[in-house]
Amino acid sequence: MQLLALALYHRDGRKDHRVLRFRPGALNIITGESETGKSEVQDIIDYCLGRRTPNLPDEPIDQSVGWYAVLLIFKDGSRMVLARPRPTGASTLHAMVRTGDATLELPQADELIANSNVAALRSEVSARLGIEDFRFQPPTGAARSAFDVSIAQAALLCFQNQNEIADKTTLFHRQTETGMAQTLKDTLPYFLGAAGPEQSLRRHHLGEATRAQRQAQRKYEDALRQQAATDAGGLTLVRLAENEGLLTDVPVAPDTGQVVALLHQALDASPRTAAPLDLPxxxxxxxxxxxxxxxxxxxxxxxxxxxxxxxxxxxxxxxxxxxxxxxxxxxxxLGPEQLHxxxxxxxxxxxxxxxxxxxxxxxxxxxxxxxxxxxxxxxxxxxxxxxxxxxxxxxxxxxxxxxxxxxxxxxxxxxxxxxxLQEQHVRIAHIQGRIAEALNRTGSDSDTNKLRHELDLAKDRVAALQVLVNEDDIAAETERCLTNIAINMTAWAKHLNLGRAATATEVSISLNLLTVIVRSPDSRLPLRRIGSAKNHIGYHLVAHLALHTYLQSNNRPVPGFLMLDQPTQAFFPEKPRDASKVQDADWATVTAYFTLLDEVAQLNEGNLQIIVSDHANLPEPWFQDAVIANWRPDDGGNRNALIPFDWSR
CATH class of the missing domain: 1.10.287 (Helix Hairpins)
Structure with a gap:
């Protein structure tokens, strides 16, 4: 899979859109002054490939662009358009996917419509790329979760931002983000061809079988402990039952079999001395x-x-x-007064x-x-x-x-x-309850033998799966692939005259450290212990060029492009306006770096597309033939950039 074009659509829906065309299977150079959008090209393509948390700049792109789109071509000649709207907030999951034959082109502005989402986009691209549909299963006991292998992990091998290509402590894109380093370690063996879905499935089955073995072991050990506890406490329960009248004629020193029989007898006995509770x-x-x-x-x-x-x-x-x-x-x-x-x-x-x-x-x-x-x-x-x-x-x-x-x-x-009488009844009920619990915990000899048999079967399954996993020997196969990659890395490091390369016996990629290792007869140095930004960038270049050459020659399901941002930054003053006008730069080394990029693109015979964004602009004809965009003012003084000048007015 390689890039044919990148398109930016204005937010107001105008018909004319900004298109940047790429040449498949060759070196592509985007050169120009600072702040013209060279570095943003890489972020936009990463976003169109399904990144959920884009790292797009706020101005002027975010203020003017409404949609982003890329046109892809696959080895079988089919094409695919991936378009995504400008993210609103931290992320967006909307997308547009369109597939077709060799005649498929970028859509017009009025054709843009969200007909898919990020998950479907990744699935579609992964299937076209040849990534097998499987879920990576971490090793048994690992704290991380399983995940689906897709273009999301493959794309990590295809980008180098300007702060990454000069980093002496990391080698891969987004390696410093939380969980990304472990993701690279988990998936790089698959992309190299050292491991596949079968190995992942076997490791998953081994993990399940190991957990089943541990469960069987616990059950068997619990049964043994419970049986031992019954032997120790069973006689005590027998004596308690005898004191309450549940048992008679108990032997002075009963053996284990007699204890179990007496416990069953006490459990079945009716408490004669226990009167029914008084009804009030x-x-x-x-x-x-x-x-x-x-x-x-x-x-x-x-x-x-x-x-x-x-x-x-x-x-x-x-x-x-x-x-x-x-x-x-x-x-x-009264007398006459009565008549008054x-x-x-x-x-x-x-x-x-x-x-x-x-x-x-x-x-x-x-x-x-x-x-x-x-x-x-x-x-x-x-x-x-x-x-x-x-x-x-x-x-x-x-x-x-x-x-x-x-x-x-x-x-x-x-x-x-x-x-x-009631207390006696309660005591008897309590004793019978303890007896029932003890008998339930203690299985018979046949139950113990059954658990032992299940444990043996679980151990046999783990042993058989472990043999299959050991036969895979993913670590050894991965190391073999990295050794093959190291051949080109060593030769190209010597060709660029990088630090410590002259005396090195091998320059290779360390999967455990995710960095470049330079081996010599008397030392083994990681990249962080080799000085100068020139060497840091140089070793990043030879590592990624050798890695992609190996991936393409072995037809691995990784996109056939490598994007590099500012690989010559170590040779110019900080943030030069136009590096082509810097007179005192080490132009010989700059030329050597670009020459190697061009030669590796030709070496891969059309299977590898290299896209470089840089300030440098060499006069050599082969360099000028590789330039697909020169974002410098034209003869009339008009500014050239990723975003057309009239979009910001």
Missing amino acids: DRRYELNEERRALREKLQEYDDTLASVDRWQEQGRVFTGELHLQLNRLQTLAL DATVCPMCTQPLREPDLSAQDISDLTSELADELTHAQTIQPVREEHRRVLQAERAAVAERLRLNGAQLRELVASDGRMRH
Whole structure:
């Protein structure tokens, strides 16, 4: 898989879009001044290939571009368009995928529509690339999770940002991000051809078989421990059951078989000494009766109090009647005065405004009071009789309440005996529960033998799978692949006259360290111990060129392009405006680096596409033939860049 074109579409949907064409199977150079978008090309392509967390610049690209798209070509001649909208926020999962034959081209702006997502995009590209559909299974006991191998891991081998290509501590794209170094170590053997889905599946089966063996081992050991515990504690349970009457005629020193038999006998025995628990029916009845009697006694007390209040009120009433009647009876002593005119004042003989009562009226009132007093005195004996009846009934209720209390005290007196019987029943139930638990934990000899047999089968399966995994010897096969890669690395490092290369016996990639190792008869140095940025960049170049040459010659499922950003940065001042105008740079070394890139592209006979973004612009014809974009001001002073000048206006 190689790149044919990159397209940027304006956010306003205008028809004209920015297109950058690439030459497949050759060296492609994007040269120009600083801040023209050279480095962003690599980030955009990485994003279009399905990266979930893009690293795209904010200005001016983010302000003007609405969609990004790449046109890919595969070895069979088929093509694919991968387009993704400008990310909103930290990421976006939307994508557009279109496939076709050799006539497929970049879509027009009005054809862009999200018809897929990142997961489907990766799956489609991975299948076209030839990456087998399998899930990488980490070794048994590893803390990391399994993952699907796809273009996401293969793309890590195809990019070198400007801060990565000059890094002396890392070798691969995004290696310093969390988990990426381990991902590279896990997948590089597959991409080299040292491991495949079969090996991963065998390792997965070995992990499952190992876990099954550990489970079988635990079950067997638990059974042995439980059996030993029963032998030690079984006799104690037998003695406890004997003390409670569940067993009789127990031998003085029973053996293991007798102990188990006695435990089963005690479990099946009925507890003769354990009386049934006392049901509180009688106690409940007595308490209910006592409550009812107390309520009835209270009712009688309330009624008697009412009668007493009634009698007291009657006595007060009759006493008042006697007093008033005695006062009125003095009217009988009057003589002729009884006939006095009540409408005239007896003192002044003047007419009264309101006439007084006549003597006859007062006499009539006296007769009425006498009748009422006689009636009230006849009621008093009835009240007394009613009170005596109530007192008699209350006395009967009080006697019943006394008898009820005596019965309750009798029940309380018998609680001690009943409590003893209940405690004995609880002890027996507790002992039988312990016996049942002990017998459940302890299997028979046949159960133990079955667990032992299952453990032996699990061990045999682990041993058989371990033999298959050992036969794979992925580490040795990976080392063989890296040794083949080291042949070109060593030769090209010497050709570029890199540090320590002249005396080196081998320059290779270390899978464990993910860096370049320079071996000589007296030393073994990692890249971080070799000085100068020139050497750091040079060793990155020879490592990735040799790696991709090996991958393409062995038809491995890795994209056939390598993108390098600023490989000559070590030879120019910091952030030069235009490196082609720097006079004191080591142009001989710069030329040697680009010459090697061109030669390796030709060596791969069209299978490897190398894309370089750099400030350098060599005058050699072969270099100028490789330039696909020169982003410097033209003769008229107009600025050339990835983003057209009129897009930012």
